[in-house]
Amino acid sequence: MARQATRAAQRVAVATEALRDEKFNARRVELAEAALETLGELGFARTSLREIAQNSAFTHGVFHYYFSDKLDLICCCVRHYKAKCVTRYDEVVTTAKSRDELTEGFLAKLAATLRDEARMHRLWYDLRSQAMFEPAFRKDVLEIDKSLEAMIWRIATRYAELGNKKPASSPAALYALFDGLFQSALLRHLANDEKAVPDLLDEVRRLLPTIC
Amino acid sequence: MARQATRAAQRVAVATEALRDEKFNARRVELAEAALETLGELGFARTSLREIAQNSAFTHGVFHYYFSDKLDLICCCVRHYKAKCVTRYDEVVTTAKSRDELTEGFLAKLAATLRDEARMHRLWYDLRSQAMFEPAFRKDVLEIDKSLEAMIWRIATRYAELGNKKPASSPAALYALFDGLFQSALLRHLANDEKAVPDLLDEVRRLLPTIC
DNA sequence: CAGCCGTCTTGACGGTTGTCCAAATTATTT
DNA sequence: AAATAATTTGGACAACCGTCAAGACGGCTG
Secondary structure, rough: OOOHHHHHHHHHHHHHHHHHHHHHHHHHHHHHHHHHHHHHOOOOOOHHHHHHHHOOOOOOOHHHHHHOOOHHHHHHHHHHHHHHOOOHHHHHHHHHHOOOHHHHHHHHHHHHHHHHOHHHHHHHHHHHHHHOHHHHHHHHHHHHHHHHHHHHHHHHHHHHHHOOOOOOOOOOHHHHHHHHHHHHHHHHHHOOOOOOHEOOOOOOHHHHHHHH | HHHHHHHHHHHHHHHHHHHHHHHHHHHHHHHHHHHHHHHHHHHHOOOOHHHHHHHHOHHHHHHHHHOOOOHHHHHHHHHHHHHHHOOOHHHHHHHOHHHHHHHHHHHHHHHHHHHHOOHHHHHHHHHHHHHHOOOHHHHHHHHHHHHHHHHHHHHHHHHHOOOOOOOOOHHHHHHHHHHHHHHHHHHHHHHOOOOHHHHHOOOOOOOHHHHH
């Protein structure tokens, strides 16, 4: 009897703790999303916790309560954002019935991303550069990089499949290529170069058939 | 007579001013080189003028005397360093008598760069990311990027030439590819991934024949 | 030698930063 | 309803930042 009561109490305790954790984490994400606004605007270095708080509905103390550190916060932010990123092209990949359809769907998404989410992506590049100096960032950054590489690879293999071919290069090389192109286009776009987007699209359109 | 004296005086004045300018600029470069030590270690955001001064033989006041700004200093630093960078492979390009010779020479330099100058290159990537936020950096960064693209293009055209072919892609795409590969390898290398260098070499060795 | 000029040193200033904490408020349990 | 725990607030703190300016130093010129 006593033992049963103990067991039941334990189950309840475990359940409530899990619930608390979930709630805690949901709050973290909520705060991270608010922080992303300011981070995307100013970059990692120039953004202080106070500034993040001021541009949001929260006080700066809350951030310290939910995040052990400034690094902890940033990591959570970019992790959260990139989790959405890696699925961006999946719909196009699964629904496209021909090479052309895939190409156009991919290019459209690419252009929209460059135009509408430039600030978020520059934050990603910022963080990736910081990872070269700050070991605390490396694990997360390398992990995100891997998942982005996989995302590009899904597109490439599907594209090749639709032409009854196989990709001509490795996943790493392919990701490096697209990442390099996107990064360059992003910088030009942010520098108000109006040809940045069309140039990127032309380049990718020309490249796709040659590598698959 | 008076007019002649004036002219002579003007010539002297112009000459001495040019000399002063030259001396002034030489000092700037000297300071920039000292600053690069600390910048390569800590990155742009974490490095203060005081820290730069402390890790060098100069006081922090001198830096303010020779540079109007922190941005001014950093720009001078990376400009100076990258001016040397873009000539790194030129000797290999001009002396190589065959495709193999060019390949091996290029790969050797590439590996040496990754190993010996990792800190300087991460600073470059840092600055390039900052340029996405800080307009003051953009002009210099875009210019350096262009000259790096030209450097890669010189290698590619020479490589193609030695095989009586022409490069199969644009300068921009080629630079994006190599830059992306190098950046990824650099991050892995800094994260103590011992396979970073050999993996990069393998990748480039496989890639070269396919793009030219 | 006196005066000037370019160079450099040193210390101080206002402002911002990350961090911490005690108190207030709210939610949850007993 | 009382008590306990979780959450939130807003201010205090020391450390640090970029910038600046007053003055010191040393060589050059008149």
